[in-house]
Amino acid sequence: MTTTDGSVVSLSHVDKTFGTPAAATTALADISLEIRRGEFVSLIGPSGCGKSTLLRLIGDLTEPTAGTIRVNGKPALQARLDRDYGMVFQAPVLFDWRTVEENVRLPLELFGQDKGTQASRTAEMLELVDLTDFARYRPYELSGGMQQRVAIARALAFSPLLLLMDEPFGALDEMTRERMNSEVLSIWQRTGITVVFVTHSIPEAVFLSTRVVVMSARPGRITRLVDVDLPQPRGLATRESVRYFELITEVREALRAGEGPVPEGGLSSPERTAAEGGIG
Amino acid sequence: MPVAPAVPTRRPGSRILFFGLFVVGILVAWELLKFIGGDPWRYFGVTWRPPIELWFASDINLPHVWAIVARIFQPLTSGSAESLGSYLFFQSLYTWREAFIGFVVGGVLGVAIATAFVHFSLVERAFLPYVVASQTIPIVALAPMIVFFVGHNITAVVIIATYLSFFPVTIAMLRGLRSPDPRALELMRSYAATRRAILFKVRFPASVPYLFTAMKITATASVVGAIVGEGPGGIQAGLGRAILFFSQSYSIAPEKLWAAIWFTAVLGVAFYGVIRAIEVRILRGRPEAAGV
Numbered sequence: 204m205t206t207t208d209g210s211v212v213s214l215s216h217v218d219k220t221f222g223t224p225a226a227a228t229t230a231l232a233d234i235s236l237e238i239r240r241g242e243f244v245s246l247i248g249p250s251g252c253g254k255s256t257l258l259r260l261i262g263d264l265t266e267p268t269a270g271t272i273r274v275n276g277k278p279a280l281q282a283r284l285d286r287d288y289g290m291v292f293q294a295p296v297l298f299d300w301r302t303v304e305e306n307v308r309l310p311l312e313l314f315g316q317d318k319g320t321q322a323s324r325t326a327e328m329l330e331l332v333d334l335t336d337f338a339r340y341r342p343y344e345l346s347g348g349m350q351q352r353v354a355i356a357r358a359l360a361f362s363p364l365l366l367l368m369d370e371p372f373g374a375l376d377e378m379t380r381e382r383m384n385s386e387v388l389s390i391w392q393r394t395g396i397t398v399v400f401v402t403h404s405i406p407e408a409v410f411l412s413t414r415v416v417v418m419s420a421r422p423g424r425i426t427r428l429v430d431v432d433l434p435q436p437r438g439l440a441t442r443e444s445v446r447y448f449e450l451i452t453e454v455r456e457a458l459r460a461g462e463g464p465v466p467e468g469g470l471s472s473p474e475r476t477a478a479e480g481g482i483g
Numbered sequence: 484m485p486v487a488p489a490v491p492t493r494r495p496g497s498r499i500l501f502f503g504l505f506v507v508g509i510l511v512a513w514e515l516l517k518f519i520g521g522d523p524w525r526y527f528g529v530t531w532r533p534p535i536e537l538w539f540a541s542d543i544n545l546p547h548v549w550a551i552v553a554r555i556f557q558p559l560t561s562g563s564a565e566s567l568g569s570y571l572f573f574q575s576l577y578t579w580r581e582a583f584i585g586f587v588v589g590g591v592l593g594v595a596i597a598t599a600f601v602h603f604s605l606v607e608r609a610f611l612p613y614v615v616a617s618q619t620i621p622i623v624a625l626a627p628m629i630v631f632f633v634g635h636n637i638t639a640v641v642i643i644a645t646y647l648s649f650f651p652v653t654i655a656m657l658r659g660l661r662s663p664d665p666r667a668l669e670l671m672r673s674y675a676a677t678r679r680a681i682l683f684k685v686r687f688p689a690s691v692p693y694l695f696t697a698m699k700i701t702a703t704a705s706v707v708g709a710i711v712g713e714g715p716g717g718i719q720a721g722l723g724r725a726i727l728f729f730s731q732s733y734s735i736a737p738e739k740l741w742a743a744i745w746f747t748a749v750l751g752v753a754f755y756g757v758i759r760a761i762e763v764r765i766l767r768g769r770p771e772a773a774g775v
Contacts, residue, residue: 262673264669264672264673283672283673283675284675285675286674286675288673289673290669290670290673292666292669292670294664294666296664296666296667296670298667298685298688298689299769299770300688300689300691300769301688309674309684310674312684313671313674313676313680313684314674341768341769341770343770
């Protein structure tokens with residue numbers, strides 16, 4: 204169920220501070236954001252801008268200090284209790300005592316689905332991430348990219364309306380990462396799921412998203428929303444298109460503007476630009 | 484791109500072979516000591532006088548390996564129909580039964596205490612010091628008191644075996660139940676999983692390797708507890724009783740006490756081996772399975 208205005212995620216004047224009132228650190232300040240059904244939204248920003256915290260707030264894994272968060276038209280807590288979203292972390296977080304298929308099945312077991320549904324749904328999900336042949340392997344026998352695909356299959360197993368991904372490919376090498384990006388895009392297109400994706404890679408954010416949310420640090424704020432109008436379906440041609448590079452530049456400049464005044468000579472060298480691509 | 488199983492597999496046979504060689508090595512060293520420093524050897528009409536004298540290698544302190552083996556096959560006492568070996572075998576079973584009950588009760592108690600501690604930090608802060616303190620009381624001080632409370636019966640022995648078993652399990656399970664990655668718990672939170680589900684789907688499975696580490700300790704500790712408990716417990720059977728009997732007649736028949744000690748060692752090792760074998764089976768396919 205979505206609200207009448209079609210928002211899957213709705214954040215209104217959200218603040219998040221850590222620590223005691225006397226010595227508080229503001230992680231997020233006055234965040235307002237609407238994410239519509241079927242969108243693929245990336246949160247990008249420098250380390251410490253609170254993008255992961257924002258994702259965790261949407262998932263009710265932590266609570267806001269002020270403001271309201273609604274997911275599927277409900278308070279975030281209720282949405283979590285209703286199991287409205289699937290979560291993928293930077294680490295796959297798979298259980299070694301379970302086989303690949305048993306890991307994918309875990310949420311279905313917890314939700315008390317009958318065995319038949321569990322089995323068919325698990326098989327379907329392994330098919331989706333192309334790991335059918337590895338159903339009976341143990342997680343530690345798989346490569347990092349394959350492990351992360353298992354985590355994605357697990358997050359999608361119970362058909363949530365929303366997928367939250369916290370730098371899911373940050374630990375993967377560049378080649379695997381690009382392949383995983385294409386896979387996630389294809390899953391997004393086939394399932395019509397809404398995705399909120401945290402990353403610090405500018406190319407990744409632009410390639411995947413329909414919208415990029417650019418954030419700045421200390422305190423974490425949204426500085427810019429960049430609509431990504433690259434045509435679907437996206438592929439190798441997208442990565443080589445002029446518009447793709449224009450959008451990357453646009454996001455990069457938005458990030459740079461968010462950093463505020465920079466010391467003389469700090470940004471001019473090519474190394475600096477390269478480093479920025481990594482840090483986001 | 485299938486990946487080969489990451490677990491280095493060593494055949495259990497080689498482990499047992501190594502252990503067998505170790506035992507043979509000890510027995511050879513044993514006889515070597517007697518050869519260079521024991522009492523004269525008189526076999527087949529030939530006498531060998533060891534060049535030096537080692538007090539601990541005399542026939543009374545360290546009987547010949549074959550003398551002990553031979554004694555095992557001789558009658559328990561002159562005229563009795565039962566051999567010493569058969570007697571010790573059944574006393575071992577008797578003691579093992581006491582130890583096993585203590586091992587199980589102690590294990591269940593340890594798991595229960597650790598589970599309670601992990602879920603209620605107030606309980607942990609209140610009681611953990613007492614759990615630790617309980618282990619500083621020597622068993623010889625505690626045994627008479629337990630006997631005083633429950634009487635001269637097998638219950639007293641089981642309680643002593645339990646007392647020696649629950650602590651390693653408690654401490655290991657506290658570690659094990661807390662071993663899951665915080666993100667694993669966060670994942671479960673995202674599923675709105677109950678504490679019960681987290682316990683059974685994450686905490687218990689994660690702590691199985693820890694539990695087996697503790698059980699390998701308590702397998703031998705519970706045997707020690709049962710043997711030590713049989714004396715003050717007034718039990719008229721078991722290895723502990725046999726050891727007490729045979730130590731009284733040590734100056735006449737040292738082989739009997741040595742045989743009892745051998746049976747004790749074999750019992751402890753066998754119990755350990757059984758737990759290890761179960762561990763290998765249960766942890767098969769997990770990365771921890773490679774450990775000792």
